[in-house]
Amino acid sequence: MFAAIASGNPLQLSTEVPNSGGLQHTIVLSSTKPKSYSHISLFILPNVTFPSEFAGTVYFKLSPTEEFKLFGYLSAEKPSAIFKVKLPNANMNSAADPGDGLGEIDMEDDTPGGGLPSSNISELIIGISIEPKDQAILKLQESKAKQTALQGSSSLVLARSGTNSIATPGQLARVYPLLTQQLAAKIVQHAYNYLTGFLDPQGNVSIKRFDTWWDKFKARLENDAQFLDEVTQD
Template sequence: MFAAIASGNPLQMSEELPNSNGLQHTVVLSSTKPKSYSHITLFILPNVTFPQEYIANVYFKISATEDFKLFGYLASEKPSAIFKVKLPNMMDSSSQDDGLGEIDMDEDYTGLPSDGSIKMDNSDGNNISQLLIGISIEPRNEGMLKLQEIRNQNKAATSSSLVLAKPNVNSVQITTAGQLAKMYPVLTHDLAAKIVQHAYNYLSGFLDSNGDVNIKRFDTWWDKFRKRLANDGTFLDEVTTE
């Protein structure tokens, strides 16, 4: 009924699990290369007619001893989802990771923030090939309520103030852009320059014969920029300024 595939690996089908505490299907990525990072695509098989009054909530766990955690859903109007999975490399002694892996929630579900990862215990050094995916087919209202609860939990977790540690100084709470610029003027200048350059690179492709750009193009750039920044702000490292 379902299938999953990790980037660059074989497709793996789900198996039915009767009498398994609510999880009717599971996928074990046993044929996947033993690595610590991958994008995993989960989808309803093309020949399956999925009832509109139900959704399939998607759960993950990396160890048989831990509980499944909810990360997204599939449904008739949304037959596939992509999850970004990252587990700490337990072989890297220089890693500063605290032993917890992360899975980015299904970005297609707007109720779950794409930057709101749920952490998973990986103290045993597991890899992607040992990841367990559980699928629970539930009445739509009940399933969506569970997703809403996860959304609320992540919203509460990310609403706290940003705290940055200045070298050789006790941790200082930073709550405004001005405070950030005062404490890190060089870094703030570099950040601003990269944002301006990114906008320039995009908008320069829409110049008219007079060298002007329609303001709507700027609005489009800003919308795209904010979404990309929320997904992975490290893309700014690739922007070069003159």
């Protein structure tokens, strides 16, 4: 009934989940090639008549042991969707393009030493559940609202288990090395931009100015951490 294509790879058909009465389907994306960025196209097969009063909610997970996470839907009015998949160590500065899904599928790595995990995009499993359209749309709206409240954005993140246990700067740097570097650079640049306004003729600045910057920085970070995204070199 459904099919998916990971960019640069062959089409793969869905299979019915046993004992679901044809209401649940899965697609395991195997034989795929890891890339810095990739896209998955998911669609209803052309010879399938999909009832207009139903929708197929689309879920993703990275391995059979993890839980599915909701990302979008298919229907008679929207028979296809494109999801952007970001592999570990991808260029974080590239513009996000979530396509027709709820958001980007962010495949983060929690393996020691960083880099590509031992099992990559080939683990990606797509689950599709056919249910009444009104019910599906409500579920999607609730999921999107919940994610927005938790993350402060409309992107849904599909991350490997274990990333929620980050408790120290070192753990953060191991799981998200590139993002940690970018965060450090933003903080240093913010301090530089502030302190250069107080240089004396010899190019020095009082340590009290640094203390003032730090107090202001912590207060603003607590109120609106996203201001760091706007920090640029003068």
